Amino acid sequence: MSTYDKIAWLPLCGGLTGLGLVLSYLVMRRRGIGAGLRGAAISLLPVAAYLTGAIEMFWKIGTAIGDFAAGFVLSARVWSGIAVTGLAALLFVVSGPLRRRGVKRGKGQQAVGPDTAGSKLPAVAGAAPVATRPSAVGATAPVRARKGKNAGDDDDDLGDVEDILRRHGIS
Secondary structure (H helix, E strand, O other): OOHHHHOOHHHHHHHHHHHHHHHHHHHHHHHOHHHHHHHHHHHOHHHHHHHHOHHHHHHHHHHHHHHHHHHHHHOHHHHHHHHHHHHHHHHHHHHHHHHHHOEOOOOOOOOEOOOOOOOOOOOOOOOOOEEEEEOOOOOEEEEEOOOOOOOOOOOOOOHHHHHHHHHOOOO
């Protein structure tokens, strides 16, 4: 005989429902009929679960979860699986930045990456054209072609702001 069969479920569920209905009546007197009816609806659930056989189903689910947890904690095989899952997650996370770096250039090949001419980024209206120049490590880096007075000054980003302010009559 299983542990489920040793428990007197009808008196237990009936007692929970009766207690809930008494508390629902007290809540109805204090907070109004809406709160009392909601409490009565919740109070009827234990008897409904007993009559539909849902209590036995919940008992079996709880037992299965308990058995799984006991086997989970005490099993070296399961902990090995957790370690392999963690390693897989770590490799997945590390692969993201490495994929963004692109494929290394060989002879006659161009570097593939987000900073090459085949970029999928949308073009900005009115933006200066982008040219590429080799950097110290041999990859390509975008360089904005400059217009106007500040064409030779690489560090002056305020030239655009000055132009906008001048157009609006602010000096």
